[in-house]
Amino acid sequence: MDIPEKYKQLWIHWDARVLILLSVSVQIVLFFLGHLRKTFALSWMRMILWGSYLIADLLANFVLAHLCNDMNDSSFSNAIVAFWAPFLILHLGGPDTIIAYSMEDNELWARHLLSLGYGLIIAFYIVFRSLPNTSLLAPTLLIFLVAIVKYLERSYSLYKASTKGFHSSISSSYRKLNPLSQAFYLYFACRPFFINLIPHFELYTKTRNLIKEMTTKEVWRAMSKVLSYVYDEIYTKTIINHSIIGYVLRVLCSFCIFLAFWLFLIVPKDDFGKFDVIITYILLVISICLDVTANIMLMFSDWMIFSLLSVKKLRNLSVLLANCIVRIKTVWHKRSCWSIKMPQLSLLNNCLNVYAPNRALHKRMMNSIVEKLNFAQETKLYPGWRTTINEIYTLQALQPTHANEKIMKIIASNVKKGLYAIWQVIDWAIPIFVKLLDGISLDQQVFIWHITTELCFHWNPKPLHPSCPHRRELEKESISTTRKCREMKACKYLSNYMMYTVLLRPEMMSTIVQESSVLFYHAFDDMVQFIMQNAKIEEVCKKIMTTPTVWNDNNKSFFAIARALADLMLKIKEDERWQVLTMTWAELIIHVAKNSRANMHMKQLSSGDELLTFIWLLNKYVETDDMFHIILDIPGN
Structure with a gap:
C-alpha cells in the first residue's frame, strides 16, 4: 500500500x-x-x-x-x-x-x-x-x-x-576540616579507595576518628553524601x-x-x-x-558550599553565604540525598510460584502484565549438562525495599565494634555450626542461611518443637512484640538482599564458586518437592520442618544443611535466636563487602545505590588502618 x-x-x-x-x-x-x-x-x-x-x-x-x-x-x-x-x-x-x-x-x-x-x-x-x-x-x-x-x-x-x-586527579595534599564541609572531607579521603590506592595517612586517620565519633544516623547520612559526590564526579x-x-x-x-x-x-x-x-x-x-x-x-549544591569555604579572600562573606545555602537546603530539601536500596529475592516465594500455571488464566495474565510493567528482574537455575532432568527454574526478584534505621544500626554498630559478643551466649552451638558449614564457600553459606532464615521467619510458634513432639513449650517471649517484629523483618530483608546479590548480581562478589549454580539448582529442586498446590507459606515451612532429614555423607544437600540449621536455631530462645541470625547476616554482608571490587561499586552508582556499596565504603574508612600498620613496619617507608 x-x-x-x-x-x-x-x-x-x-x-x-x-x-x-x-x-x-x-x-x-x-x-x-x-x-x-x-x-x-x-x-x-x-x-x-x-x-x-x-x-x-x-x-x-x-x-x-x-x-x-x-x-x-x-x-x-x-x-x-x-x-x-x-x-x-x-x-x-x-x-x-x-x-x-x-x-x-x-x-x-x-x-x-x-x-x-x-x-x-x-x-x-x-x-x-x-x-x-x-x-x-x-x-x-x-x-x-x-x-x-x-x-x-x-x-x-x-x-x-x-x-x-581519575587516577591523575588523586592529590597527596588535603584540606582543613570544616564542620560545614564534613562530608566533602570524607569524600576527599575516600577517592583513592575507588581505584585501589592507599589514601594519605594523616587524612585517613582523621576521617577514621571522625567516623567513630558519629552516631549511626550521622554515619549513614555522611556515607550517602560521599557516594553522591562520587556519582557527581563520574557521571556529571x-x-x-x-x-x-x-x-x-x-x-x-x-x-x-x-x-x-x-x-x-x-x-x-x-x-x-x-x-x-x-x-x-x-x-x-x-x-x-x-x-x-x-x-x-x-x-544550591553541596559543591558550591565547599567552593565558598575554600575561598581565602573575603572569608567572612563566603562563610556567611555557605551558611545561608545550608539553611535553605535544610528547609527546601529535607529528604536525604541518597536512598539505601535493598533488592529482594525470596526462595520460598519462588517455590510457591512454581505452581502458578495452576491458577486461573486471567490471574496469570494480570500477574504477568504487572511483572513486566514493574521490570521485574529474573534469573534461571539450570541442572547442569550431564543430567536427565529437564526442568529449568526461573527465579524472580521481589520489589526492592529500603534500609530502615534498624538495619542501619545493626550494620554500623557491627562494623565499628565486631560481631562476637552474641556467640559467647550460645557457645554450646558453635561446634555444630562449624561442622555444618565447614568447607562451604561464602556464596553457598548465603544460600544456606537464607533458607534457614525463611524457615525460622515463617515458622508459626506452637507449644511443641517440630522435631521433639513431647518437649515442653519452647519459650515465653522475653522481648516486646514490636521489637521482635523489627528484628525479624530486618533479618529477613538482609537475607533476601544477600540472596538477590548471590543469584542476580554475582559480579558484586569475588568469592563465587563455579559449581555453586548447579548445587543451588538441586537445593531449590529439593525445596520444590515440599510445595503443595495452593499451599500457604506457613504450611510449607511446617511440612519442611516436621519431615525427617535424610543425610548423604558423600553429597550433603544445601537444603538439608539449612533444615538442620533451622532446627538448631529453633532450640535457641527466641530473642537470642533473632540476635544470632541478625548478627550472622551482618557478618556475611560485611565479609562480602570487604571482598568486593571497587570498580563494581563505581558501576553500581550509575543505576542507583545498594546497601552493599554503603557497607563497602564504611568498612574502608574503619579497617584500612591494618594496611597502614603493615606498610609502616617495612624499613624505608
Whole structure:
C-alpha cells in the first residue's frame, strides 16, 4: 500500500522540524532524569533515561544531515534553518546532569572530542549555505560559542571521570576540616579507595576518628553524601562546573543565550515562515529555562558550599553565604540525598510460584502484565549438562525495599565494634555450626542461611518443637512484640538482599564458586518437592520442618544443611535466636563487602545505590588502618 503523495510531501517539509523538536525533548528528559537517577533508582526511569541517552547524539547528528538537505539557495528561510544548527551542537554537548550512562562511556572521551570536529564542519557548512543572508548571523555565532563550550565541557568531564583522568586527579595534599564541609572531607579521603590506592595517612586517620565519633544516623547520612559526590564526579559535569574556569564559562554562556534571544526578538521576521519562528522561540526559551535551572542547581549544591569555604579572600562573606545555602537546603530539601536500596529475592516465594500455571488464566495474565510493567528482574537455575532432568527454574526478584534505621544500626554498630559478643551466649552451638558449614564457600553459606532464615521467619510458634513432639513449650517471649517484629523483618530483608546479590548480581562478589549454580539448582529442586498446590507459606515451612532429614555423607544437600540449621536455631530462645541470625547476616554482608571490587561499586552508582556499596565504603574508612600498620613496619617507608 503506497503512502499518498500529499503525506509524503508533508513529511518532507516537516521531518527536520519534527526531529529537532524531538531532540530538544530528549534533552529535557536527560536533564531531569539524569539528576533524579542517583536518588530515585526506579526501573522505568532507568529505561527511559537509557533510551534517551542512546538516541540523543544519533538524533542530533541525523537532524544536522537533514538540515543540509533542507537548505535552498534561493530561500530566505535559510537563515533561520542555519540558526538551528548550533542548537544541535549544543544538544551534542548534553546537559550538566549526565555525561555518561555507564563507566565505560567515560573511556570514550577522545572519540567524543573528535566527533566535535565533524559536527562543527557540518554546522558551519549549513551557515555558509545561508549566506549572503546575515540577518541572524550574530545570534547564530553566539549559540555556536555556547555549543562549543558545552561540548568541550562534556569531553573534559569524560576525561576526568575516565580511569586515567581519575587516577591523575588523586592529590597527596588535603584540606582543613570544616564542620560545614564534613562530608566533602570524607569524600576527599575516600577517592583513592575507588581505584585501589592507599589514601594519605594523616587524612585517613582523621576521617577514621571522625567516623567513630558519629552516631549511626550521622554515619549513614555522611556515607550517602560521599557516594553522591562520587556519582557527581563520574557521571556529571560537576568537576568542570565547580572550578574558577567553570564559573566564568557559566556566566559567559548564560549571557550569550540571553543576548541571542534578544537579538532574535528584534530581528524582522516577515521573510520567515510562521511555524519556523515558533520552533526557534521554543528552542531559545527551552535553552534559557534549562540554563536557569542548571544555574540554580549549581548555586544550591553541596559543591558550591565547599567552593565558598575554600575561598581565602573575603572569608567572612563566603562563610556567611555557605551558611545561608545550608539553611535553605535544610528547609527546601529535607529528604536525604541518597536512598539505601535493598533488592529482594525470596526462595520460598519462588517455590510457591512454581505452581502458578495452576491458577486461573486471567490471574496469570494480570500477574504477568504487572511483572513486566514493574521490570521485574529474573534469573534461571539450570541442572547442569550431564543430567536427565529437564526442568529449568526461573527465579524472580521481589520489589526492592529500603534500609530502615534498624538495619542501619545493626550494620554500623557491627562494623565499628565486631560481631562476637552474641556467640559467647550460645557457645554450646558453635561446634555444630562449624561442622555444618565447614568447607562451604561464602556464596553457598548465603544460600544456606537464607533458607534457614525463611524457615525460622515463617515458622508459626506452637507449644511443641517440630522435631521433639513431647518437649515442653519452647519459650515465653522475653522481648516486646514490636521489637521482635523489627528484628525479624530486618533479618529477613538482609537475607533476601544477600540472596538477590548471590543469584542476580554475582559480579558484586569475588568469592563465587563455579559449581555453586548447579548445587543451588538441586537445593531449590529439593525445596520444590515440599510445595503443595495452593499451599500457604506457613504450611510449607511446617511440612519442611516436621519431615525427617535424610543425610548423604558423600553429597550433603544445601537444603538439608539449612533444615538442620533451622532446627538448631529453633532450640535457641527466641530473642537470642533473632540476635544470632541478625548478627550472622551482618557478618556475611560485611565479609562480602570487604571482598568486593571497587570498580563494581563505581558501576553500581550509575543505576542507583545498594546497601552493599554503603557497607563497602564504611568498612574502608574503619579497617584500612591494618594496611597502614603493615606498610609502616617495612624499613624505608
